[in-house]
Amino acid sequence: xxxxVVLSGKGGTGKTTVAAAxxxxxxxxxxxxxxxxxxxxxxLDLVLSPQLRAKxxxxxxxxxxxxxxxxxxxxxxxxxxxxxxxxAPKEDGEPYAIDPVACEGxxxxxxxxxxxxxxxxxPQDGLWxxxxxxxxxxxxxHLYAGHENSGKLVAEVRQQAxxxxxxxxxxxxIIDGPPGIGCSVIAATTGVDLALMVTEPTVSGIHDLExxxxxxxHFGVPAVVCVNKYDINLGKSNEIxxxxxxxDVEVVGRVPFNTIVTExxxxxxxxxxxxxxxxxxxxRNVWSSVRDKLADP
Amino acid sequence: xxxTIASGKGGTGKTTVAVNxxxxVASAEQDSRLLFLDCDVEEPNAHLFLKPSVVAREDVAxxxxxxxxxxxxxHGRCTVVCQFHAIAALPNETLVxxxxxxxxxxxxxxxxxxxxxxxxxxxxxxxxxxxDGIAFAHGVLNVGAPMATPVIRRLKRRLSDEYDLAILDAPxxxxxxxxxxxxxxxxxxxxxxxxxxxLHDLRLAVQVGRDELGLPVGVVVNHDGxxxxxxxxxxxxxxxxxxxxxxxxxxxxxxxxxxIPLVEALPEYRDRFQQLxxxxxxxxxx
Numbered sequence: 001x002x003x004x005v006v007l008s009g010k011g012g013t014g015k016t017t018v019a020a021a022x023x024x025x026x027x028x029x030x031x032x033x034x035x036x037x038x039x040x041x042x043x044l045d046l047v048l049s050p051q052l053r054a055k056x057x058x059x060x061x062x063x064x065x066x067x068x069x070x071x072x073x074x075x076x077x078x079x080x081x082x083x084x085x086x087x088a089p090k091e092d093g094e095p096y097a098i099d100p101v102a103c104e105g106x107x108x109x110x111x112x113x114x115x116x117x118x119x120x121x122x123p124q125d126g127l128w129x130x131x132x133x134x135x136x137x138x139x140x141x142h143l144y145a146g147h148e149n150s151g152k153l154v155a156e157v158r159q160q161a162x163x164x165x166x167x168x169x170x171x172x173x174i175i176d177g178p179p180g181i182g183c184s185v186i187a188a189t190t191g192v193d194l195a196l197m198v199t200e201p202t203v204s205g206i207h208d209l210e211x212x213x214x215x216x217x218h219f220g221v222p223a224v225v226c227v228n229k230y231d232i233n234l235g236k237s238n239e240i241x242x243x244x245x246x247x248d249v250e251v252v253g254r255v256p257f258n259t260i261v262t263e264x265x266x267x268x269x270x271x272x273x274x275x276x277x278x279x280x281x282x283x284r285n286v287w288s289s290v291r292d293k294l295a296d297p
Numbered sequence: 298x299x300x301t302i303a304s305g306k307g308g309t310g311k312t313t314v315a316v317n318x319x320x321x322v323a324s325a326e327q328d329s330r331l332l333f334l335d336c337d338v339e340e341p342n343a344h345l346f347l348k349p350s351v352v353a354r355e356d357v358a359x360x361x362x363x364x365x366x367x368x369x370x371x372h373g374r375c376t377v378v379c380q381f382h383a384i385a386a387l388p389n390e391t392l393v394x395x396x397x398x399x400x401x402x403x404x405x406x407x408x409x410x411x412x413x414x415x416x417x418x419x420x421x422x423x424x425x426x427x428x429d430g431i432a433f434a435h436g437v438l439n440v441g442a443p444m445a446t447p448v449i450r451r452l453k454r455r456l457s458d459e460y461d462l463a464i465l466d467a468p469x470x471x472x473x474x475x476x477x478x479x480x481x482x483x484x485x486x487x488x489x490x491x492x493x494x495x496l497h498d499l500r501l502a503v504q505v506g507r508d509e510l511g512l513p514v515g516v517v518v519n520h521d522g523x524x525x526x527x528x529x530x531x532x533x534x535x536x537x538x539x540x541x542x543x544x545x546x547x548x549x550x551x552x553x554x555x556x557i558p559l560v561e562a563l564p565e566y567r568d569r570f571q572q573l574x575x576x577x578x579x580x581x582x583x
Binding site for chain 1: 305306307308309312337339340342345346378380381399400401402403406407438440441442443444445468469470471472473474475476480492493494497498501504505508509510523524525545547550551553554555556
């Protein structure tokens with residue numbers, strides 16, 4: 001079983017489009033499991049028409065709550081909180097309160113309150129789902145808006161996908177990653193066999209590619225690059241090619257700009273299943289390079 | 298006024314709108330004091346367009362525990378109180394995992410032997426400077442460091458009453474770094490594209506900004522002309538005003554690819570962004 005994650009650093013470069021296409025193409029050759037690891041803005045399900053099979057609650061974070069009846073208004077909690085999450089009362093002697101949005105869940109106030117007026121609650125942080133698609137099982141999730149621990153939810157969906165893959169002798173796990181380089185990206189990247197970086201020929205795309213390749217290097221994950229919308233700026237596309245050559249990172253695809261990608265999204269299908277043409281052809285090349293790389297790293 | 302620009306989905310044009318709004322306001326209102334904060338500290342890009350002169354750099358660090366081995370008697374109170382598994386008391390040694398530490402200070406407070414002091418663990422930097430009369434700063438999270446929020450929190454310390462307008466360019470998504478970028482704003486401008494992905498993530502961003510944080514919101518539709526009518530129908534039914542539409546235009550994409558601000562590449566956009574600012578102020582007052 002081999003795992004490949006699709007990343008980009010910069011958002012909106014086409015990660016989900018590429019991941020859905022890889023899922024469609026790979027499933028024609030071998031059994032696969034799909035994972036949407038962009039848990040706070042998940043979109044992969046929108047192009048896979050999933051049939052929901054099971055839904056699970058996700059708990060991970062904690063939030064402090066002050067019991068107003070027990071609070072003695074000493075202000076110790078506010079003095080110690082490093083996250084500005086303790087709200088002082090308007091009048092002296094009134095109870096303090098916690099701003100749940102700012103609360104980090106560190107429990108310092110819980111342990112230090114001399115009146116033992118603080119309790120820690122465990123709010124539900126989200127849901128994760130097991131679904132079936134025409135291309136294989138899909139594990140996806142929904143982090144509740146504004147909640148913490150996206151990295152842990154990503155770790156959870158990856159763990160579940162791995163279990164399904166091992167039980168069902170699935171050959172590939174294809175992971176649609178989140179943007180950025182922080183905790184959820186790290187959780188989506190560690191331990192995979194290959195990272196496919198989708199970039200675009202813009203100053204932002206190149207800047208962010210450099211950082212996401214740094215993350216892969218930091219965690220010892222081999223990476224290849226796909227340049228999306230390469231014909232928006234051929235000069236910048238060549239710059240990416242030169243940069244990758246210097247780093248000995250292979251460019252496995254150059255996908256042209258075409259509004260057919262959006263048409264496929266509106267139709268709710270992977271672009272490779274929607275229509276044949278130059279986009280589908282190039283994405284087939286990307287998949288065959290990825291497959292070869294996974295077979296012989 | 299503190300104006301946060303966010304989107305949910307990445308790549309919809311947050312930075313384009315933030316940068317051009319700042320440049321348009323700076324050129325029209327020469328007496329206004331403007332602050333621009335790039336809060337997308339995982340992948341900051343605004344500097345590529347504003348090209349600020351950087352005059353100051355500061356480290357951002359989390360205060361992580363340092364255990365004095367000569368005083369530690371390994372009873373493990375620190376491990377009990379730590380909610381993040383960042384400190385582990387073994388029978389003969391106490392280990393610290395700085396990447397997991399949130400810097401709350403709980404272990405140092407809890408240690409009965411007072412064996413824990415704190416040291417700085419760098420997770421990123423903040424760079425500040427000026428661009429076209431705009432005070433500029435961005436945060437840059439170190440590669441391999443997981444926590445963006447402390448960098449954003451530090452960056453936001455630059456907010457002050459001496460500025461007439463502060464524009465905050467938020468990261469994509471709806472998780473804690475986005476919440477930190479929105480918290481305390483007077484108005485939230487959401488940039489989206491008229492596609493199923495754009496709509497799905499716009500709904501989530503509205504849930505965070507309007508429903509959880511109670512902020513007034515407005516929408517900019519970018520790449521207008523592609524996709525479907527979903528975003529328009531949603532905004533109509535939710536009573537969210539669409540304050541500007543930017544068409545899908547190859548000239549705009551090419552200027553963006555080279556790092557040229559839209560108001561320079563296509564000067565007619567200077568007026569359009571000034572108009573957007575007037576619309577935001579009007580909506581913000583209601």
